[in-house]
Amino acid sequence: MKKDERHQLLRKLVQKDVITKQEDFVDKLHERGIEVTQATISRDIKELQLVKAPAQNGGYRYNLPPEMDYDVSQKLSRLMKDAFVSIDTQREFVLIRTLPGNAFALASLIEAAKYKEMFGCVSGDDTVLVISRDEESAKRLQKKIISFI
C-alpha cells in the first residue's frame, strides 16, 4: 500500500473512530491487513498535521487539522470540479489553469481559505499563480487544492 493511500485512510479513520493514541491507528490498519509500525504512524501524523487534542470527556483524541470555513470549502469544491484544468508547481510557485474567465473567482476563494503555506496569490483570466513560502509548501498546497476535485 502506497503512502498516499494510507494517508487517505488515516484521514477517514480519524473522523469515524475515536483514536486516542498512535497504536490505535496501528491496530485499525492491522485489522485491514495493513502492517505498519508506530514509527510510520508518527510520521504520517506529522505530514497530515493531525493533532492530539484533549477531549471534552477527559481523554484524548486525534483530530483533523482545523478546517477552513465550510462555506469556502463548498465553493472551492464546486468551482474546482467545474473550472479546473491543470495544476503544477515550480519551486515555491503553484500554477493553476482554469477555464477562461474563472481564475479570478478561484483566486478569491484560495485567498479566503487562508492557507498557512500561502504568501500571496495573483490571477489572470485563466491562470492563478500562488506564491508560497518554499518548495515544500508549494507541494503541500498542490495536494490540498487537487483534493477538491
Add this chain to the structure above:
Amino acid sequence: MKKDERHQLLRKLVQKDVITKQEDFVDKLHERGIEVTQATISRDIKELQLVKAPAQNGGYRYNLPPEMDYDVSQKLSRLMKDAFVSIDTQREFVLIRTLPGNAFALASLIEAAKYKEMFGCVSGDDTVLVISRDEESAKRLQKKIISFI
C-alpha cells in the same frame, strides 16, 4: 500563583512564543520566577485543551484550541460586557442573568459559538439557561462564558 492565573499566562505565552514542548512552558514560567514542573504543565494543557500541532516548517507547536468565529467572539464580548448580570451552575445547567431584554440575543450568540459542551440553550427575557452534557461541562462553560467579560 493560582492555577487560573497560570492558565491565563499559558494562553498568552502559547500565542506569543513558539512552544514546542512542555518543558518550554516550564522554562518560560521559570524566567518569570514561577516554579512549576512538567507534570503540572501537562495537566494545564489538558484543561486548557491546548494541542500540539505539527507546524508548517517541520517542527511542532502548541496551539490554542480552534476558536469560534472571530465575528461571534466579538459580539459575545460586547454583549457580555454590556448586559451581563450573573452566572451560576447547578448540576449540568448554566444559568445566566442579563439585563432585561438581552437574554435572547445572548442565547443566539451562545448557540452560534457551537460549544462542544453544550446540548441546548433556552432563553427568557433576562435569563439564559444552557443545558450541558454534565456537571464538568457546565463548569467549563461557565469559565468560558465569564472570560468574555
Add this chain to the structure above:
DNA sequence: AGTGAATAGAAATTCAAT
C-alpha cells in the same frame, strides 16, 4: 484542590536497510 517526584506510557527520531 493542586502539586511535585517518580514512573509508566506514548510519540518522535536515529540508524540501518531497502
Add this chain to the structure above:
DNA sequence: ATTGAATTTCTATTCACT
C-alpha cells in the same frame, strides 16, 4: 523516498503530601 527496530525524548499518570 519509505520503512521498522531500537532508542531517545516527551507526555501523562500515579502516588504521596499538603
